[in-house]
Amino acid sequence: MTRRELDAAGISRPELRRAYQSCRELNARHGRTYFLATRMLTPAQRPAIHALYGFARRLDDLVDEPTPGSTVDSISAELRHAEHGFFGDLADGRSDDPLRTAVIDTVNRYGIAENHFRAFFTSMRMDLTVTSYPNRVALEEYMYGSAEVIGLQVLPVLGTVVGREDAAPHAAALGKAFQLTNFLRDVAEDLARGRVYLPTDELDAEGVDRDRLGWCARTRRIDPPVRRAIAAQAARIRAVYAQAKPGIAMLHPVSRPCVSTAYSLYSGILDRIEAADYNVFAGRVRVPRRARLFAACNAFTQVQWARYRQPVS
Template sequence: MSARELDAAGIHDPSLRSSYETCRRLNAEHGKSYYLATLLLPPHKRPHVHALYGFARYADDFVDSLTAPDPDRLVAWGDAFLDAVRTGGSDDPVAAAAGHTMSRYRIPVAYVEAFLQSMRQDITVSSYATYDDLRDYMYGSAAVIGLQMVPVLGVVDDRAHHHAQLLGEAFQLTNFIRDVGEDLVRGRVYLPQEDLDAFGVQPHDLRPGPVRPEVRDLVQFEVERARRLYAEAAPGIDLLDPTSRDCVWTAFHLYGGILDEVERAGHDVLNQRVTVSRPRRLRIAGPRLVAAARARRRVRPAHHDGPTTSTSTSTT
């Protein structure tokens, strides 16, 4: 992370700067689409987005790692993080940065508690009977991530919070669609059992190998469901602070583009992990870089020690 970003964010303590850099590296390594989108934010917002992403990724890896899952460590680390948030400070770099961001932007601890509860659910729950059941899980695993980001991004209308929840769900459902084969290796099926039943699909049909037509139809059904979530979430982007809109639009299109790649792959998510190509990512993000720079020029300088609202002279 550049010193300019940390300076802009008012983060001067050397240890804390190092903690934020740890989170930035997690974002860069594991969230290429998110990381690219984050570069469109004003410098003072970027470290805090990296911190929130780093926290979610670090905690998720305790249960999702394909090589060394450690669910017991998730429980202990999560409890220690919550204690640190309540008392202030942590020796763990990810916890230190995330806790600092939560304090600065007054992010409710309840959001983190809900997230950790969903991560713990992955230890014992391997399938979901209905879509409503899955949405209950996604509230903690994804919707609250959107809600955590809102204070950092800034809003011009509080209705943005509802749309942020929906966008978090859209991103999560996109992950579930893309990772069907990978999640089965972990012993989990996130696509609702009621949907499998409707298309005549059994969990063993989701193993690597020839893809049955029924599986392709099931995946397309979930793709269409995810696209409806994106469509519902989209109006919320214009309710964000103008300097954050291009970042979120970029993430919206980059992650939504995974659904296009799923279709382009013939709905085969059992034998490969589809991705949005680097040239396409750059084609999406490039024009937004210019728009983001213009938005920053239209916004008057503000003090960056807490939640922000728009100080723009124009909301176009």
Template sequence: MSRGARLELLAADITDPEVQAGYQQARMLNAQYGKTYYLATLLLPREKRPYVHALYGFARYADNIVDDLDPGLTTAERASRFGAWTDAFLADLSRGSSADPLCRAVLDAIARWQIPPELFVDFLNSMRMDLVVTGFPTYQDLAEYMWGSAAVIGLQMLPILGRNDSAGSEEALRQPAIDLGMAFQLTNFLRDIAEDLDRGRIYLPRETLDRFGVDRSDLHEARRSGTATAPIRDVIAFEVARARQLYRSAEPGIAMVHRTSQDCLRTAWTLYAGILDEIEAVDLNVFSGRVSVGLGRRARVAGGGLLHAWWTRRFS
């Protein structure tokens, strides 16, 4: 375990070695898979970081089971594996303890921050959908999926981020948290259209595809050729605009969380919204390669956030 990880756990008063092991596993998952989220998490006070790692690590672990592309595994086998893991976690959730290190850390975070357990049930239900659902007729159908896959994660985070004294009621924070989770998720969908096609899934609403005269075969051809046609670019532009509206709706929530959490949230908001800029920079052709925010921009945004976060913690 690194010195940084040890300091975070000590600051959070997580001293049980078995519980620490679960938090360490979650931290490694966040560092490996959630580079933007991980950078943003580092802007939180040390005592809050392990809990955010736990939430991300849990979500990533579940997603990895569903998305396992091992050619030796059938969909039924993945579903069986996910079902067994889910049933075990829900039993642990009810009992309040777990033999699984990662689940042990998540249960500890739930207990410490009084996170509503039903948010995890909704998340797992959406993950289960990925095993059987390959498309969504309308945006409303997609939004119902994103409630469990993304919006609930924003709500899970709220107790940890805390509330600014001037923010008003806790209820006022709910909608910005929901919108930001959905903005992140929709951004992922747009960036990962090609990869999701390889998994047999399309997270673009059928009604949007129909609006611009695009069908599933057109997307597969774009995947093969690495080139998006004009109608496909129109589809992506339409959904980029929808995602930007979600970011605008979510932005007022940044000032509502506790001062020591605002730099984390602002950095995640800025870098993830920046993925949309990168999609537009390649003329909406997400089939030519995986777009990402450049290292230089990530360093500038995170570096500025780190300095401001230090100043806030030091003098607030």
């Protein structure tokens, strides 16, 4: 199956095939749900998605899963080294690192803007020192580099039936919606890492501070002020999903089922949060397995029909 994907993508050089294979293995090992989602894309699209995922995963783990004994200064130094190495290799058009080799090839094949990667590094640096965001403007500055640019990076791979610049705002909004959903679901988990990704002024408006969130996390219970705050955040996220939705129809038909399924499952997390009366502290909110299987089966059916009707050129 890997050989078929590489052949379909026109990747023939042995060192490139090995580089993309290493990215695929990383995705399969660490991003199982994401890896399964890539199966809804055409074989030709998958290597690039694996490369972009591997790049983001490596940097995210560097910040969020540091080696024992690491300090903020040592992680910052590693991040700077990774940044300088990546952009140096990108300028040279080659790398000795397999993951970078695959990413550089993907960037060149699909014309992905370099500034998307610069913004991603900026947000990764913010995670080393920023533990809260005073308002939504500050949070969105972080989210642009950590979530929106992910949508913008994969957009050329997914393909569009309109100008890429027309689809870009919707792709960025979808990346933001997914991350905001994670922030809301994982309040307790992020708090344990010393971070709060809900705007401070919006929490203040409901009488909620870090100590109150900490009480909810410790007791796995939710009080009225926090419930109102979580409900208000959910409503804001719904509005971002609404901004993103028109972009699905702008994608190439073979890419729509994959993105539509992700849209359905992630927005379904908000449904589950609401069904739990907004108590995101009692346990990790998940979409039921039956619903996930139904969505996946439906998407695979749509994928096969789309490939038959309008194959990727």
